[in-house]
Amino acid sequence: MESANVYSDSSCSSVPVSMTLIESSSCTSSDCSAGLLDTSTYYYSSTTCPSDAKTYAADTYGNTGYLLVDAYSDNTCDTYTGTAVYITSGVCEYWATSSLGVITTLSSNGSIHLEYFLDSACTYSSSLSYDITEEMLTSHSCNSAAKFYSNSAGSSTSGTSGSSGVSVGVIIGIVAGVLVLVLLIVGFFICRCRRKKAKRQEQIQTPSTMEQAVMATGQFYQQPVSPAKQSTESTTLASSDRKEVSQLWDDEVIIAARIPREKVIVQQLINRGGFGEVYAGSYNGQRVAIKMLLPERKKSIAQVNAFLAEVKLMASLEHPHIVQFVGVAWDSLTDLCVLSEYMTIDLKALLLKFEERHIPVGFDHDKVKVALHVAHALTYLHSCAPPVIHRDLKSKNILLNEAMDAKVTDFGISRERVDATMTAGVGTSLWMAPEVMLGERYDDKADVFSFGVVLSELDMHSLPYSFAKNNSSSGQRLTDTAILQMVAAGKLRVHFSGVGPHSMAELGLECVSLDPRQRPTAAEALYRLQRILANEV
Numbered sequence: 001m002e003s004a005n006v007y008s009d010s011s012c013s014s015v016p017v018s019m020t021l022i023e024s025s026s027c028t029s030s031d032c033s034a035g036l037l038d039t040s041t042y043y044y045s046s047t048t049c050p051s052d053a054k055t056y057a058a059d060t061y062g063n064t065g066y067l068l069v070d071a072y073s074d075n076t077c078d079t080y081t082g083t084a085v086y087i088t089s090g091v092c093e094y095w096a097t098s099s100l101g102v103i104t105t106l107s108s109n110g111s112i113h114l115e116y117f118l119d120s121a122c123t124y125s126s127s128l129s130y131d132i133t134e135e136m137l138t139s140h141s142c143n144s145a146a147k148f149y150s151n152s153a154g155s156s157t158s159g160t161s162g163s164s165g166v167s168v169g170v171i172i173g174i175v176a177g178v179l180v181l182v183l184l185i186v187g188f189f190i191c192r193c194r195r196k197k198a199k200r201q202e203q204i205q206t207p208s209t210m211e212q213a214v215m216a217t218g219q220f221y222q223q224p225v226s227p228a229k230q231s232t233e234s235t236t237l238a239s240s241d242r243k244e245v246s247q248l249w250d251d252e253v254i255i256a257a258r259i260p261r262e263k264v265i266v267q268q269l270i271n272r273g274g275f276g277e278v279y280a281g282s283y284n285g286q287r288v289a290i291k292m293l294l295p296e297r298k299k300s301i302a303q304v305n306a307f308l309a310e311v312k313l314m315a316s317l318e319h320p321h322i323v324q325f326v327g328v329a330w331d332s333l334t335d336l337c338v339l340s341e342y343m344t345i346d347l348k349a350l351l352l353k354f355e356e357r358h359i360p361v362g363f364d365h366d367k368v369k370v371a372l373h374v375a376h377a378l379t380y381l382h383s384c385a386p387p388v389i390h391r392d393l394k395s396k397n398i399l400l401n402e403a404m405d406a407k408v409t410d411f412g413i414s415r416e417r418v419d420a421t422m423t424a425g426v427g428t429s430l431w432m433a434p435e436v437m438l439g440e441r442y443d444d445k446a447d448v449f450s451f452g453v454v455l456s457e458l459d460m461h462s463l464p465y466s467f468a469k470n471n472s473s474s475g476q477r478l479t480d481t482a483i484l485q486m487v488a489a490g491k492l493r494v495h496f497s498g499v500g501p502h503s504m505a506e507l508g509l510e511c512v513s514l515d516p517r518q519r520p521t522a523a524e525a526l527y528r529l530q531r532i533l534a535n536e537v
Contacts (some may be wrong), residue, residue: 088112392431
């Protein structure tokens with residue numbers, strides 16, 4: 001096995017605040033090293049190679065209280081994915097080599113409360129929490145794809161670890177055979193997309209509250225949706241929301257998100273696309289981006305309702321690396337606008353500046369951090385119930401602030417995944433997965449392909465396949481159509497410079513594999529990026 005151990009002291013001599021264990025046939029131990037959280041906070045970690053998770057935890061923690069969670073990819077706990085161990089300190093601790101926090105509290109009745117947060121200071125709740133009863137700790141019965149152990153409850157944690165793993169709560173969308181590296185992420189990104197209540201209206205009227213509340217609190221524990229049930233309940237925005245266009249205006253989510261139109265101040269134009277335009281502006285003194293339909297599209301009720309369907313999806317998503325939704329405003333059909341947080345620049349524009357200024361290509365710390373943030377967002381989207389597929393991930397739809405924190409935006413063609421067949425080909429062609437180009441069935445791995453293309457952009461500072469356009473054997477520039485045909489046939493892939501960690505290029509090439517089954521999940525990509533950021537840049 002391989003164990004990633006996180007410590008609060010720089011010598012890694014104290015009891016670990018958390019451990020994450022996975023099955024590994026090629027474990028390599030590493031000494032204590034520092035890593036950066038939240039741009040200013042450091043954690044310390046080491047890697048060890050124990051033979052058994054439970055015995056290792058018992059020996060490591062001794063009399064110090066801890067919770068051990070074995071995770072499985074199925075609700076009968078037959079297929080093991082990994083193990084997580086948390087110190088029951090009752091205070092905020094770092095969870096793994098990420099920017100997340102966890103509080104594990106032992107109660108006087110022998111139960112343990114486990115709660116995850118979206119930041120290392122445990123300020124923003126992820127709505128992912130679990131109350132583990134003493135009976136669950138002593139019987140080790142399977143509960144929501146997990147088994148629980150603790151020395152504090154008098155339960156033995158010794159013995160073989162034929163199945164142990166990291167996740168607590170509902171594990172959905174993890175299929176048998178996924179790489180065990182996914183275990184580090186499945187627990188804290190299984191957050192479900194929550195539909196906000198009318199309480200949000202009060203938050204919208206007070207932007208300062210919204211700015212602090214990156215993730216709304218709420219009850220996490222829900223029974224998992226069975227595949228059969230999920231296939232009938234999962235819908236696309238096109239099939240469900242637009243069938244009920246007359247009800248969108250009265251939808252409780254949209255009503256709760258509505259803000260006074262007269263308080264929205266529209267200023268300069270930022271961008272204009274085929275369907276809408278984005279302006280910089282302000283609302284209640286807060287700098288915001290304001291999205292509107294193009295004048296000719298405001299006259300179409302179908303376009304207006306499609307816009308409202310996007311609003312409904314945006315209002316249900318909250319994550320530090322997804323552009324924050326502020327509200328929707330209108331006095332009439334023709335002045336409908338959507339407000340979101342204002343970001344400094346998009347990734348495409350930044351990379352264009354890099355190219356103009358001849359900034360060296362390759363991956364450095366900031367670029368890997370941008371990739372990590374995008375992977376965070378994709379993991380969250382794909383972990384929603386039902387999963388949300390972005391379908392138009394590209395550098396233009398990744399926004400950055402001055403600290404190079406990245407956030408994903410533009411959910412105009414995002415869709416909740418249908419478990420039947422998704423064949424509607426949408427997205428920007430050069431970032432599009434081959435299966436989408438060909439009108440074949442696709443799933444969230446289509447986003448992973450687009451992510452691989454974005455990694456190439458980050459590396460090379462140029463548009464996808466620009467090297468092929470300029471270096472065709474005929475001496476003539478290849479058209480986009482010819483490039484897409486070559487990509488779909490597996491004859492052309494994006495290019496990487498080889499400058500910086502080779503593991504970044506390896507990840508990017510895996511993401512753009514022709515066979516979707518060969519691509520990593522967003523969660524797996526996230527784990528690998530965490531390791532690269534901590535150890536290689």
